[in-house]
Amino acid sequence: MGRRGVVAVAAVGVAVAACVVAGVVVGKRVKSRRKWKRVMGVLRELEEGCETTVSRLRQVVDAMAVEMHAGLASEGGSKLKMLLTFVDNLPTGSEKGIYYALDLGGTNFRVLRVQLGGQRSSILSSDVERQPIPPELMTGTSEDLFDFIASALQQFVEKEGNGSEPPPIRRRELGFTFSFPVKQTSVSSGILIKWTKGFAIESMVGQEVTESLQRALDKRGLDMRVAALVNDTVGTLALGHYHDEDTVAAVIIGTGTNACYLERTDAIIKCQGLLTTSGGMVVNMEWGNFWSSHLPRTSYDIDLDAESPNPNDQGFEKMISGMYLGDIVRRVILRMSEESDIFGPASSRLSMAFILRYSFDI
Numbered sequence: 001m002g003r004r005g006v007v008a009v010a011a012v013g014v015a016v017a018a019c020v021v022a023g024v025v026v027g028k029r030v031k032s033r034r035k036w037k038r039v040m041g042v043l044r045e046l047e048e049g050c051e052t053t054v055s056r057l058r059q060v061v062d063a064m065a066v067e068m069h070a071g072l073a074s075e076g077g078s079k080l081k082m083l084l085t086f087v088d089n090l091p092t093g094s095e096k097g098i099y100y101a102l103d104l105g106g107t108n109f110r111v112l113r114v115q116l117g118g119q120r121s122s123i124l125s126s127d128v129e130r131q132p133i134p135p136e137l138m139t140g141t142s143e144d145l146f147d148f149i150a151s152a153l154q155q156f157v158e159k160e161g162n163g164s165e166p167p168p169i170r171r172r173e174l175g176f177t178f179s180f181p182v183k184q185t186s187v188s189s190g191i192l193i194k195w196t197k198g199f200a201i202e203s204m205v206g207q208e209v210t211e212s213l214q215r216a217l218d219k220r221g222l223d224m225r226v227a228a229l230v231n232d233t234v235g236t237l238a239l240g241h242y243h244d245e246d247t248v249a250a251v252i253i254g255t256g257t258n259a260c261y262l263e264r265t266d267a268i269i270k271c272q273g274l275l276t277t278s279g280g281m282v283v284n285m286e287w288g289n290f291w292s293s294h295l296p297r298t299s300y301d302i303d304l305d306a307e308s309p310n311p312n313d314q315g316f317e318k319m320i321s322g323m324y325l326g327d328i329v330r331r332v333i334l335r336m337s338e339e340s341d342i343f344g345p346a347s348s349r350l351s352m353a354f355i356l357r358y359s360f361d362i
Contacts, residue, residue: 035340042336049298056294063292068285073269079291083284084268085234085260086187088276090241093120100157100172100224102149102213105179105232106197106255109133109149111156120242129156142204142212150216157222173227174217177235178209179256181286190229196288196314197256197323231284233260256314257321260284288317295319300331307353330356 052060064080071082096118103110114126131152137145157172180199182190189210195201204212210226217224230238237250237260249261263283265274274281301319304327305311308318318324330350337346349355 035342038339039336039342042332042339046298046300046332050296052296056296059294060292063294064287064290067290067292071285072263072267072283075270077270079289081181081193081284081286081289082268083181083286084184084271084274085230085282085284086184087230087234087238087282088265088278088280090262090282091238093122093242093245094118095242099175100153101175101177101235102153103177103179103232103235104133104149105177107132109152111153113156113160120245127156138199139201142201142207143216145201145204146212146216147219149213150220150222153217153224154220154222172224174224175228175230175235176210176213176226177230177232179232179252179258182209182229182231184229188227188229196310196317200309231258231260233258233284234282237261237282253321255321255323257288257317258285259287288314288321290316300328300335303331304328326356327354330354 067078067080068082071078071080095116098113098115101110101112101114103112108130109132110128110130112126112128115124116122117124129152134148137148153174178190180196181193183193184190189208192205192207192209194205210229214226217226232254233250233252236252237247240247240250249259251257251259260282262280264280265271265276266279268274268281268283295316297315297319304324305315305318330353333356334346334350337343337350
């Protein structure tokens with residue numbers, strides 16, 4: 001074979017190799033595109049499942065209004081409990097003095113002291129401490145939970161003024177924000193209906209909440225009286241009204257979700273003859289348990305609910321609140337990894353419920 005023949009053979013060999021490489025590259029691209037197509041298909045399916053047009057939102061609003069009227073008409077007549085709070089007057093802005101509060105209802109517990117100056121929006125000073133609730137206390141005993149709360153409050157009070165201030169002349173009054181369904185019997189007392197947001201102390205259900213806290217305070221020698229027991233939505237409404245007297249409703253979207261609003265007493269049919277000096281009362285909707293066929297429920301919502309400790313309960317809350325959003329995202333990512341290995345081998349941790357937490361600890 002002459003020199004030209006050798007060159008020709010070499011050229012053909014190079015061309016074949018180039019074709020092979022090109023074929024591999026194109027094949028990989030095609031395969032990659034197919035993988036991306038499957039992944040994008042999962043996302044499109046999710047987007048379509050979550051779609052909420054204006055007409056659909058109006059259907060949800062109408063369904064909620066029906067449930068609200070039913071809940072105001074009779075006990076147990078609706079998925080919305082529409083609980084009475086016995087709060088018939090909201091802050092006017094003229095309040096003065098130092099007030100204390102506890103907040104329990106999410107992944108964190110808060111202790112608060114605030115000094116009000118007697119003029120609307122006049123908060124002279126405030127101190128807040130927060131700490132996470134140990135997971136074992138969420139499913140342990142009520143005594144351990146409230147002892148933990150009383151201990152945190154005691155430490156907070158002992159640091160007041162670094163011990164340089166004289167003890168208060170009068171007994172300290174305490175507001176307790178307890179963000180779980182409670183059947184109020186007065187503005188300062190109520191019976192726990194059920195736990196939500198991961199708490200599950202069964203012995204506490206049906207028990208008086210304020211008494212449990214007061215016993216823990218007395219045990220530690222704290223000279224405090226629980227003067228008010230409220231849901232966090234009621235507390236949010238009170239703060240909003242303190243700053244703006246036109247505020248008549250409040251919504252919480254945190255670890256859980258809920259809403260409350262100021263209702264006319266004559267509209268609360270299940271409590272006929274209910275009289276208040278203001279002619280109104282704040283109603284705690286407990287809307288986390290709301291459900292309607294018009295809500296955009298996806299396969300991920302259905303699976304999460306079925307595998308939760310409280311299936312067929314708190315349906316609305318499971319679709320929008322921080323307690324569950326992380327796990328919805330985990331389920332979507334897991335489905336994507338099952339459809340394609342474009343992100344690499346799927347981690348076994350993706351199969352662990354609630355391993356992915358929401359961004360902000362609430």
